[in-house]
Amino acid sequence: MTAVAFLGLGAIGRPMAARVAERYPLTVWNRTRERAEAFARSTSCQVAATPAAAVRDADVVLTCLPTSADVLGLLDGPDGVLAGIRRGALFLDCTSGDPATSRRIAARLAEREVAFADCPVSGGPPGAEQGGLTVMVGGEPEVFDRARPYLETFGKLIVPMGPVGAGDAIKAINQVLLATHILALSEALTAMVKAGVPARAGLEVLNASSGRSFVSESLVPDRVLTGAWPRLFRLALLDKDVRIALELIRQLDLESPLLDVVAEHSAALRSELGEAADYLDPIRRSEQRAGVEIRG
């Protein structure tokens, strides 16, 4: 049966890899080895000591790291991916990456006759656990067809977006909209509650009206109103995505006055709240500064 390697067992990589292991023989590698070993205690897989060892017997390699630069950094050296990967293998990068670096990675892998697609995902760790992620694929049509069975282990909607880099592009556009909605709602909901409107009733009206978004319909009711505040996606990674989108817009020579403000605000919040902060912490910061609580 096809052997798969998965590199990068972070918040989203872990549940994705667990889904892969249900269908394929899996070898994992993680920079901090203890995390890979902890993962292997609950999942049927082998743990490799290096990226080269992880990919040596793999027909398909999946990666999920913070940035495309991190993936590029795994390729070289005696322990790197290129030292171990088989000719003819398939390399699927599920990082929310940047198009230019994905094209560089694809070119390096092509020297070894390894096919590449950027396959960023949406849906968060709960979506990965249920096999319900959306996967945006940048790659040639034949690579998409080869990739689909592996992406289907954790993905429900798997969409070809165009050539290498196109998956990264649509993901970054989604993320800059997500950041805009979160930052706008953090100010608007705080004002709503400060104005004396009960949070749950006010949100119910917004969600039956034209101001609604995924953030107001799903994230705020589940994570803010309840006071649960789970830590599932780092603000630093969302800020990274915003920068990818802004770089794309700059390369297209387009203006983005509103998104420029979002990017400035996102960078300031990342620096204030730190690298470990969750992407909904800006809502908490906004309510704390106003002396209100969005609960109900």
Ligand code: NDP
């Ligand atoms: P985390 O920060 O939780 O995990 C990052 C993972 O990458 C860890 O396994 C970490 O290893 C590893 N890593 C970090 N830097 C390097 C490096 N230089 N070389 C090798 N390994 C490295 O990130 P997430 O899992 O949340 O996110 C991964 C990607 O998926 C990001 O691009 C993110 O934007 C995207 N994404 C995340 C979602 C989420 O809800 N969390 C949703 C959709 C997309 P170590 O254990 O050693 O720290």
